[in-house]
Amino acid sequence: MRIAVNTRLLIKDQLEGIGWFTCESLKRITRQHPEHQFFFIFDRPFSEEFIFSDNITPIVAFPQARHQYLWYLFFEWSVPYLLRKYKADMFLSTDGWISLRSNIPSVNVIHDLNFEHSADFLPPAVHEYYTTYFPKFAEKATRLATVSEFSKYDIHTMYHIPLDRIDVAYNGCNCEFVPISMPEQEEVKQKYAMGEDYFLFVGAIHKRKNLTNIFKAFDQFKIKSSCETKLMIVGNKKWWSGEIEDTYLAMQHKKDVLFVGRLLPNELSRVMGSSLALVYASLFEGFGIPILEAFNAETGVITSNLTSMPEVAGDAALLVNPYSVDQIATAMYQIKFDTQLRKSLIQKGKIQRRKFTWDQTAIQLWTSIEKVLATLS
Numbered sequence: 116m117r118i119a120v121n122t123r124l125l126i127k128d129q130l131e132g133i134g135w136f137t138c139e140s141l142k143r144i145t146r147q148h149p150e151h152q153f154f155f156i157f158d159r160p161f162s163e164e165f166i167f168s169d170n171i172t173p174i175v176a177f178p179q180a181r182h183q184y185l186w187y188l189f190f191e192w193s194v195p196y197l198l199r200k201y202k203a204d205m206f207l208s209t210d211g212w213i214s215l216r217s218n219i220p221s222v223n224v225i226h227d228l229n230f231e232h233s234a235d236f237l238p239p240a241v242h243e244y245y246t247t248y249f250p251k252f253a254e255k256a257t258r259l260a261t262v263s264e265f266s267k268y269d270i271h272t273m274y275h276i277p278l279d280r281i282d283v284a285y286n287g288c289n290c291e292f293v294p295i296s297m298p299e300q301e302e303v304k305q306k307y308a309m310g311e312d313y314f315l316f317v318g319a320i321h322k323r324k325n326l327t328n329i330f331k332a333f334d335q336f337k338i339k340s341s342c343e344t345k346l347m348i349v350g351n352k353k354w355w356s357g358e359i360e361d362t363y364l365a366m367q368h369k370k371d372v373l374f375v376g377r378l379l380p381n382e383l384s385r386v387m388g389s390s391l392a393l394v395y396a397s398l399f400e401g402f403g404i405p406i407l408e409a410f411n412a413e414t415g416v417i418t419s420n421l422t423s424m425p426e427v428a429g430d431a432a433l434l435v436n437p438y439s440v441d442q443i444a445t446a447m448y449q450i451k452f453d454t455q456l457r458k459s460l461i462q463k464g465k466i467q468r469r470k471f472t473w474d475q476t477a478i479q480l481w482t483s484i485e486k487v488l489a490t491l492s
Contacts, residue, residue, distance in 0.1 A: 116488055119203035119219075121194070122155040123180055124210055127162035128379065131319075132404050133226055136262070136286055136476065137209040142167045143477035144484075154201050158189060174201070180212075183244040190214045205257075205487055213252050220487045223256035224284070224480070225249065227266050227401025227423070229323060231273050236323045236399070250274050257490075260284045260483045262402040265423040282483040286402045287473030291380040292411035295388045303389035307375060313345035314447060315390035315414075317383065317405040318397070321354040325396050325419075325437050327362040330372070332396075332443035336451075337368040339444070344391065344451060347373045349383060388412035392450045392457070395419070396437040403427050407471050410464035415457045417446040427471070431463035 120141065124134040145153050145168045153171045155161070158179045166173055176197060180189035195217040198206060206213060206221040213223045229236050230245040237245065253259060253274045260282045261267050267281045295303075304310050314333065318324045326348075333346045352374075363369055378386060387393065387408055392415030395405050399422050406427050409416045416432035418424045425434055433449065435442040450457050 116204045116491065117152050117154065117202055118484070119154040119156060119194075119198055119201060119206045121206070121208040121210060121212065122161075122165065123158040123189075125155075125157065125161065125165040126159070127164065132286070132402070133210050135289065135404070136224070136226070138165065139287055139289070139473035140209070140284070140477045140480050143474065144481050145171055147477070148481070154197070154203060156194065156197060172201070183240060186212065186244065191216050204491055205484070207484060211249060211252060213256055215248075215251055215255055220257040220491065221255070222258050222260060222480075222483050222487055223252055224260045224262075225253060225266070225270060226262050227399070228269050228273055229399040229401070232399055233323070236321070257487050258282065258483050260480055262286050263423040263426055265426055266401045282479065282486075284476050284479035284483065285471050286404050286407065287471055287476045288404070288407045288411045288468065289380050289384075289473075292384045292387065292408045294413035295385055299385065300389040303385050307347060307386065308345045308373060311343045311345050312391050312451070313347045313373070313389075314392055314394050314417075314450075315347050315349065315387060316394050317349045317387070317408070318395070319354065320348070320350050320352050320359060322359065323398050324350075325398050326359050328437060328440050328443060329394055329396055330359075330362045330366055330369075331440045332394075332447060333372070334366050334368050335440060335444035336447040337371065340448060340451060342451065343371075345371045345373050346394075347375060347386065347390070349375055349378055349386065351377050384408070384412050388414055390414050392417050392447075394443070394447065395424070396435055396443050397422075397424065398437050400424055406432065407468060410468035413461050413464065415450045415460050416464065417443065417450065429463070429467040429470075431460055431467040433460070 149170050155173045157175050176193040178185045180186050190212050194214045198217050198219050206219050209224045211225045213221050234242050267283050271278050393409040395418040403424050418428050418432045419437040420434040433446040435446050
């Protein structure tokens with residue numbers, strides 16, 4: 116079969132959650148199924164590292180789809196044209212977008228519906244585009260896949276898609292995330308945190324990630340503990356403004372907040388494995404890959420008791436109400452001063468992480484694809 120694939124998020128050194136899902140699942144699927152031909156549709160010049168096997172034909176389409184008007188042109192004009200030109204039997208999209216102007220059978224991976232739950236998570240024009248088109252994308256697709264049971268039921272509830280049309284393909288964790296030795300941990304602390312212990316936040320600096328309450332909780336923790344522990348922020352300041360910035364500027368202990376920007380996976384793994392704990396008190400997640408990365412790097416985890424995060428964390432994390440500054444601060448205090456608790460969580464994380472691997476992701480996604488291919492035979 117001839118399978119066309121939306122690969123516009125495969126950008127060298129810029130992979131994030133959905134990009135990693137795309138990369139790691141396609142790497143395995145294309146190599147494991149040489150009997151099929153894959154057509155990778157990029158929206159810019161591509162890196163050869165994403166051409167995983169000989170059965171891949173790369174295509175660069177116009178325009179670069181990074182704006183709502185360009186999204187429309189890319190998916191409603193360029194993609195249908197290419198599907199016809201290359202005589203594709205089906206279309207796989209791993210980022211939620213498909214073409215409404217093509218009737219080719221499709222599998223569409225919608226990772227989450229955070230934009231349906233709050234208008235504050237995206238700029239108004241982008242929010243309007245998502246809430247207008249994603250219900251149509253969901254209805255149009257032959258099958259849907261998503262990354263958690265939470266998201267499966269959320270899509271079913273919000274868009275009235277039958278549960279038997281939605282498959283779950285959990286995220287995995289990159290192989291770079293491994294534990295490091297105590298001397299290496301001390302080296303990392305010296306490099307980034309003046310030799311002190313630190314809590315770690317990883318993610319886009321965005322309202323949905325709840326940095327305002329994390330900042331407030333860290334201040335509260337510092338006042339109570341009177342220790343030198345730091346808070347390290349790994350992520351892009353793309354949404355740094357308004358309430359997030361105001362909260363940071365009002366902090367009593369803002370000098371102990373360390374901004375290190377974006378890190379590549381191998382360095383992020385070292386930073387993760389040297390931390391006291393990941394603090395991932397997000398307001399909404401379809402999965403929450405940093406939780407899994409922390410389990411693999413063998414550090415503690417504090418995460419939210421909402422949406423998909425309890426499903427991913429299991430009993431291997433301290434679950435908190437992300438709207439409660441007190442609960443986040445208390446969890447920080449527990450991790451810092453209860454050594455046995457932290458060790459216990461790390462041991463439980465070693466068990467919980469076995470449920471989520473990229474090998475399993477590829478199998479689960481391919482199972483969804485096979486259900487569509489079976490209708491074409």
